[in-house]
Amino acid sequence: MPPTTTIEIQNKIVSLLPFFSSPLSSLLSATLMGKEEQKPHAIFVTYPLQGHVIPSVNLAIKLASKGFTITFINTDAIHHKTSKARLDSGGGGGSGGGHDDDIFAGARKAGLDIRYRTVTDGLPVEFDRSVNHDQFMASLLHVFSAHVEVLVRKIIKCEPPVTCLIADTFFVWPSMIAKKFGLLYVSFWTEPALIFTLYYHIHLLRANSHFACQDKREDTIDYIPGVSSIEPTDLTSYLQDTDTTTVCHQIIYKCFEDARGADFVLCNTVQELEPNTISALQVEMPFYAVGPIFPTKSLVATSLWSESDCTQWLNTKPHGSVLYVSFGSYANLSRHEIMEIAKGLHLSKVNILWVVRPDIVVPEEGDPLPDGYREDMGERGLIVQWCRQLEVLKHPAVGGFLTHCGWNSILETIWCGVPMLCYPLYTDQFTNRKLVAGDWMVGLDLCQSRNRVTKDEVAKKINLLMSGKDGEKCREEIKSVRKAFENATAADGSSSRNLDQFIVDLRDRTAAAPHRSMEVRI
Structure with a gap:
């Protein structure tokens, strides 16, 4: 009878380990199976x-x-x-x-x-x-x-x-x-x-x-x-x-x-x-x-602000009729920008869900929006400090997103099939806009320069996105980009x-x- 090899002995011990439920059996299994099996x-x-x-x-x-x-x-x-x-x-x-x-x-x-x-x-x-x-x-x-x-x-x-x-x-x-x-x-x-x-x-x-x-x-x-x-x-x-x-x-x-x-x-x-x-x-x-x-x-909770549940308000709005507006978690806008955007949103006549952080305009304190603006918007607008963005974008009432072009927002928006209106504020957002509005054509550019934003241009571009032919083209293109996401994952x-x-x-x-x-x- 040939001598038993070390490998055969190890294999015999490993085969017996399932019959033992103890820390020792786990230790022996990890040792005998080799370091490559280590977690x-x-x-x-x-x-x-x-x-x-x-x-x-x-x-x-x-x-x-x-x-x-x-x-x-x-x-x-x-x-x-x-x-x-x-x-x-x-x-x-x-x-x-x-x-x-x-x-x-x-x-x-x-x-x-x-x-x-x-x-x-x-x-x-x-x-x-x-x-x-x-x-x-x-x-x-x-x-x-x-x-x-x-x-x-x-x-x-x-x-x-x-x-x-x-x-x-x-x-x-x-x-x-x-x-x-x-x-x-x-x-x-x-x-x-x-x-x-x-x-x-x-x-x-x-x-x-x-x-x-x-x-x-x-x-x-x-x-x-x-x-x-x-x-x-x-x-x-x-x-x-x-x-x-x-x-x-x-x-x-x-x-x-x-x-x-x-x-x-x-x-x-x-x-x-x-x-x-x-x-x-x-x-x-x-x-x-x-x-x-x-x-x-x-x-896992990752939000830095208390999140409003916007579902009840969104449920009252027709399919694709709401423009979601958010400029992210960190960047700030000037008083001029926030005023022109607010007036443009009002002029557009579309339903608006707008995330307005308390610190969105610094160093000023108090309400960053024009006096009486919230009341003037009435049922057509919902303004919150923060929300569950992915849930909002998934809602069938949402038909567009006015975004700062943060990369997380872009990925989430494409996944939900919502076309974008791009208003980058700083850092990577200008290059992200190129991908969204230029390369992939799943969004429109609001304006080339932050210093030139006007209420009339804001209203015009919103309506192009929400009900114009440009917006329809974006909706078609976003289907193929979303399909690439689905295929990749x-x-x-x-x-x-x-x-x-x-x-x-x-x-x-x-x-x-x-x-x-x-x-x-x-």
Whole structure:
């Protein structure tokens, strides 16, 4: 009888393990099956703005549903606002159990292994980050990383062993912290691939005098890899600025230097909508289009304000008759802008659901709308401080969206098949408008310059969108773009395959360096 080999002994023991239900059997199974079977554990750090928190939370849920352990790091300030909003809304908002200290309590009840930690961003919780934007950005640039590093040092001592650090691309320190603790670094880009590549090739814009020079060129930009052409007016606001020494510019310069050290880049876009741009980026780095990433179920509360339920009012309006208006969670409008838009909405005669944040016009206090405006709108208008946007966009009464062109809003709006009227305010929103109104033709441009917005133009464009031929064309085009979303997120779709491939590649890289963080954990 031939001698029994070690492999045969291991296989015999593994075959007996199902008959034992004890911690020892689990330990033996994990040991004998090998390290490649170990559950991946990702530390996930979100950028502390609502437009970044929403896709980060939902990517964390996606990864957890595929077997990851996630330790999600939020800032104390964002956690405080989210908890307060949930309580003000009566404890709802998708928290799934009302546990005030843990936004992922509901996700864990659904069987997902997501742990939750918070850390200071270097400023007091009550500090007004919207009004004091530059001070907030400076704290994220110079202070926040030290607090994250202390927390990461604690987390890596926990089980299961940490595999990687996932962090928003706009942070300037993730590759440094990942390298220090022997972790793989996954950069998460929450905007379209077009904007990533513009920032990634900022040196080309500078060298060709389209950025950061006294006599900036105004001709078409046609030298960015994977981008056939783009007008200077369609660049992000930071790439159009004359003052390129601000703290936000410092962050952009440094974060894209840092991103070059990423092991993987995940992007909240769809391969079929930006094929050339994504293909060019994939020559440079492991770049995976895994979007659209937004909540389909409310497992986690992410709103920073108490949300109004608009369903009852919407139920009273005819199909496609309501224009939804929202300018996002952070940007501000001038007094002139808000007045002209308000008057244009009134002149249009369409039904209006308008989100008007209390801080939408700063530094002024009080009602930002004209005197008596709410009363004049009567039953034709509903004005709220915040709402459940996805629920509103899904409602059959909604026929259009006047939007600031935030990327989350665009993805949600396309998913719901609602055409857009574009009024970008700052940062990525100008480039997003190009995609919506120019490339995909699922929306109209309100006006090229914020300084030239007038009530008559607002009313005219609203009516074109809601009842004109231009609006009909947008509705037809949005069907095909939405179909691309559906196809991408199907089980065999491009985004699903890309996410699965990322997980395979991550496991392969982890298996290739199994002891990379052992010295730190000890």
